[in-house]
Amino acid sequence: xxxxxxxxxxxxxxxxxxxxxxxxxxxxxxxxxxxxxxxxxxxxxxxxxxxxxxxxxxxxxxxxxxxxxxxxxxxxxxxxxxxxxxxxxxxxxxxxxxxxxxxxxxxxxxxxxxxxxxxxxxxxxxxxxxxxxxxxxxxxxxxxxxxxxxxxxxxxxxxxxxxxxxxxxxxxxxxxxxxxxxxxxxxxxxxxxxxxxxxxxxxxxxxxxxxx
Amino acid sequence: xxxxxxxxxxxxxxxxxxxxxxxxxxxxxxxxxxxxxxxxxxxxxxxxxxxxxxxxxxxxxxxxxxxxxxxxxxxxxxxxxxxxxxxxxxxxxxxxxxxxxxxxxxxxxxxxxxxxxxxxxxxxxxxxxxxxxxxxxxxxxxxxxxxxxxxxxxxxxxxxxxxxxxxxxxxxxxxxxxxxxxxxxxxxxxxxxxxxxxxxxxxxxxxxxxxx
DNA sequence: ATTTTTGTTAACCTTTTGGTTTAACCATTT
DNA sequence: AAATGGTTAAACCAAAAGGTTAACAAAAAT
Numbered sequence: 001x002x003x004x005x006x007x008x009x010x011x012x013x014x015x016x017x018x019x020x021x022x023x024x025x026x027x028x029x030x031x032x033x034x035x036x037x038x039x040x041x042x043x044x045x046x047x048x049x050x051x052x053x054x055x056x057x058x059x060x061x062x063x064x065x066x067x068x069x070x071x072x073x074x075x076x077x078x079x080x081x082x083x084x085x086x087x088x089x090x091x092x093x094x095x096x097x098x099x100x101x102x103x104x105x106x107x108x109x110x111x112x113x114x115x116x117x118x119x120x121x122x123x124x125x126x127x128x129x130x131x132x133x134x135x136x137x138x139x140x141x142x143x144x145x146x147x148x149x150x151x152x153x154x155x156x157x158x159x160x161x162x163x164x165x166x167x168x169x170x171x172x173x174x175x176x177x178x179x180x181x182x183x184x185x186x187x188x189x190x191x192x193x194x195x196x197x198x199x200x201x202x203x204x205x206x207x208x209x210x211x212x
Numbered sequence: 213x214x215x216x217x218x219x220x221x222x223x224x225x226x227x228x229x230x231x232x233x234x235x236x237x238x239x240x241x242x243x244x245x246x247x248x249x250x251x252x253x254x255x256x257x258x259x260x261x262x263x264x265x266x267x268x269x270x271x272x273x274x275x276x277x278x279x280x281x282x283x284x285x286x287x288x289x290x291x292x293x294x295x296x297x298x299x300x301x302x303x304x305x306x307x308x309x310x311x312x313x314x315x316x317x318x319x320x321x322x323x324x325x326x327x328x329x330x331x332x333x334x335x336x337x338x339x340x341x342x343x344x345x346x347x348x349x350x351x352x353x354x355x356x357x358x359x360x361x362x363x364x365x366x367x368x369x370x371x372x373x374x375x376x377x378x379x380x381x382x383x384x385x386x387x388x389x390x391x392x393x394x395x396x397x398x399x400x401x402x403x404x405x406x407x408x409x410x411x412x413x414x415x416x417x418x419x420x421x422x423x424x
Numbered sequence: 425a426t427t428t429t430t431g432t433t434a435a436c437c438t439t440t441t442g443g444t445t446t447a448a449c450c451a452t453t454t
Numbered sequence: 455a456a457a458t459g460g461t462t463a464a465a466c467c468a469a470a471a472g473g474t475t476a477a478c479a480a481a482a483a484t
Contacts, residue, residue, distance in 0.1 A: 017460080017461085031331075031332075032247065032332075033245055033247055033248065034248075035244065035245060035247040035248035036245070036246070036247030036248070038440090038441070038442090039441075039442060039443080040441080040442095048461080048462085049461070049462050049463070050442090050443090051443095051444080051445085051461085051462075051463085051464095052460080052461060052462075054442090054443065054444080055460085055461085058443095059442075059443070060441095060442065060443090112331060115387060115388060118388070118390050118391050119324060119390060122390035122391070122393075122394050123394075126394060136395065138395050138396070155420070157413075157417075158409070158413070160396055160406065161406075161409070161410065161413045161417070164381070164384075164385050164392065164410075165381050165414070165417055167384070167388075168380045168381045168383075168384035168385060168388075169376070169377050169380045169381060171380075171384060171388070172376075172379070172380035172383060172384040172387070173376050173380060175327060175384070175387065176327060176330065176379075176380075176383075178330050178331060178334035179330050179334070180376065181334075182334050182335075182338060183348065183350050184350070184372055194372065194373075197370070197373070198373065198376075201369075201370070201373045202377070205369075205373070205377055205421050206421070208367070208420070208421040208422070209417050209418070209420040209421035210420070229431080229432090250470090250471070250472090251471070251472065251473085252470095252471075252472095260432080260433095261432060261433050261434080262433095262472090262473085263432075263433065263434080263435095263473090263474080263475090264431075264432055264433080266472085266473060266474080267430095267431075267432080268431095270473095271472075271473070272471095272472070272473095425484100426483100426484080427482100427483080427484070428481100428482080428483070428484085429480100429481080429482070429483080430479100430480080430481075430482085431478105431479080431480075431481090432477105432478085432479075432480095433476100433477085433478080433479095434475105434476095434477095434478105435474105435475085435476090435477105436473105436474080436475075436476100437472105437473085437474070437475090438471100438472085438473075438474090439470105439471085439472075439473090440469105440470085440471075440472085441468105441469085441470080441471090442467105442468090442469085442470095443466105443467085443468090443469100444465100444466080444467075444468105445464100445465085445466075445467095446463105446464090446465085446466100447462100447463095447464095448461100448462085448463090449460105449461080449462080449463105450459105450460090450461085450462105451458100451459090451460085451461105452457100452458080452459085452460100453456100453457085453458075453459095454455100454456080454457075454458090
């Protein structure tokens, strides 16, 4: 089986096949969604035969599962860690935004992917990522915000709104990228630069709003 | 043809068939996406026969097109109008948020729908909504923001970031609703209330951040 | 009242798609 | 040289989904 192979270069130049497939699948799944994706498309994109696809991954669902979990499991724990870290609020905000923007440079398809899944079946999704009882608890961050309010370091604000605002400003531009690119007449480089700016801009925007 | 009929009640009690179909299609398309939707599902949801579906709308694509355009054309011009209106900046922000939140109460599926389309084929999408040269120009709002900066009424900020922030905070919670609902442990009523609060909260958040 | 048009259905046909199988090929490893 | 694992092309199958047809019922027009 391929899974056991020690990733020896095959005759077809570029990398080992399994990764080629995974990359291709990621691309196709995230562009067309699970239902819209065709096994043939994935095979084509990976530059291989459809039979080989089934040789590596039994069926479409399995392939999707692998691609999807790989992505989500890599990323979600990261932001969860930031939320629950032991750092000052303003620092957390900056960490979150920075981490997220950087991740998107590598996996621009991820947010779309995740949103699709989360809309399809939220519970199933969460379960797959966090397992049985290991659900993420935004409680820590919410409490921290409440603390700051009580301590009078920031103005009175419902922690949930603040959290929503932060997450929304960070993620949405990537989800609606084509819209912004089109309406602000940006090319890819400009978009990247704008997102880079947001690493500073979003924290500033938030802090300016809530700091007393 | 049905389209010409003066909407006379047919034997099957509830309203005219065309609207039944449209409603059903809306529901199914927005839940499962264009590719995931089955004509049979739509027929079932509408409580009619599959053949009748094709009698009213030639094929799947046509039906999708109609449903989709109906929604988008109803809504997009509205926000465009707000952006280009002749009102003070802070008022515009409030108008935008209010209008959007209200619309979502009626069509909670719309943003998902639109994002799906816009990701599938941005140009095609924009063309369908705005036609040939009638593209929306966020220029007006962007300029207005720049004016306010120059006039010293708000702090220095790139208008594009401000616009992105506003749009993101408004739309994203609806797109990622299942995530927020789950993580903040909200029921439907609580979510609605939270969104209602955002009509005031978002403008306040923005204004607190940028007003000098 | 009878003909025509419109609305609706069940059954059928066609295409697409996921998935399998077979035979053959080629590099490595043994 | 033989065995092995990765790979391909091509053909095939079954199921699902889109789309069509023929016939019938209801409503409108004559």
